[in-house]
Amino acid sequence: MLSKELEQALNDQINYELGAMYAYMAMAAWLEQANLTGCAKWMGKQAFEEYEHAMKIYEHVFDRGGNVTYQAIAKPNNTFKDVRDVFENGLKLEQGNTANINKLYEAALGAKDYPAQIMLQWFIDEQVEEEKSFADILAQLDMIQDNPAGLLMFDGRLGSREGS
Ligand SMILES: [Fe+2]
Numbered sequence: 001m002l003s004k005e006l007e008q009a010l011n012d013q014i015n016y017e018l019g020a021m022y023a024y025m026a027m028a029a030w031l032e033q034a035n036l037t038g039c040a041k042w043m044g045k046q047a048f049e050e051y052e053h054a055m056k057i058y059e060h061v062f063d064r065g066g067n068v069t070y071q072a073i074a075k076p077n078n079t080f081k082d083v084r085d086v087f088e089n090g091l092k093l094e095q096g097n098t099a100n101i102n103k104l105y106e107a108a109l110g111a112k113d114y115p116a117q118i119m120l121q122w123f124i125d126e127q128v129e130e131e132k133s134f135a136d137i138l139a140q141l142d143m144i145q146d147n148p149a150g151l152l153m154f155d156g157r158l159g160s161r162e163g164s
Pocket residue numbers: 017020049050053097
């Protein structure tokens with residue numbers, strides 16, 4: 001059985017994941033209007049991944065006899081300077097989420113909640129991947145700078161992201 005404290009913390013994490021989903025949806029819309037349709041598609045998949053993360057925690061909470069109650073999702077940032085600004089915001093979001101996941105893991109350790117620890121280990125791995133994918137994209141954007149041909153090629157490559 002989940003402790004009440006951990007149940008609350010997992011509910012808060014569901015809110016953060018859904019907040020990330022909404023933030024990525026806003027980024028996808030900004031990229032779409034900037035005619036970077038490949039980047040927009042990549043970001044749409046990123047948003048859906050965050051939904052899947054929320055659902056992973058949702059299932060864990062119910063499997064453990066807990067309950068999920070949804071909270072308000074904050075208004076996302078809708079305005080960006082340029083494509084680099086979009087991905088920089090994404091990296092910051094992921095870094096913030098890594099800190100959240102780490103705190104949750106510490107709480108699960110403190111509560112000697114082994115099933116929650118195992119579930120959260122998946123998220124710890126996932127955050128390494130998430131931060132890396134944004135950092136890699138930012139490094140590529142640094143190489144492209146203001147080269148339109150480079151940006152078009154980059155956009156095409158991001159548009160071919162696999163997955164749902
Ligand atoms: Fe996530």
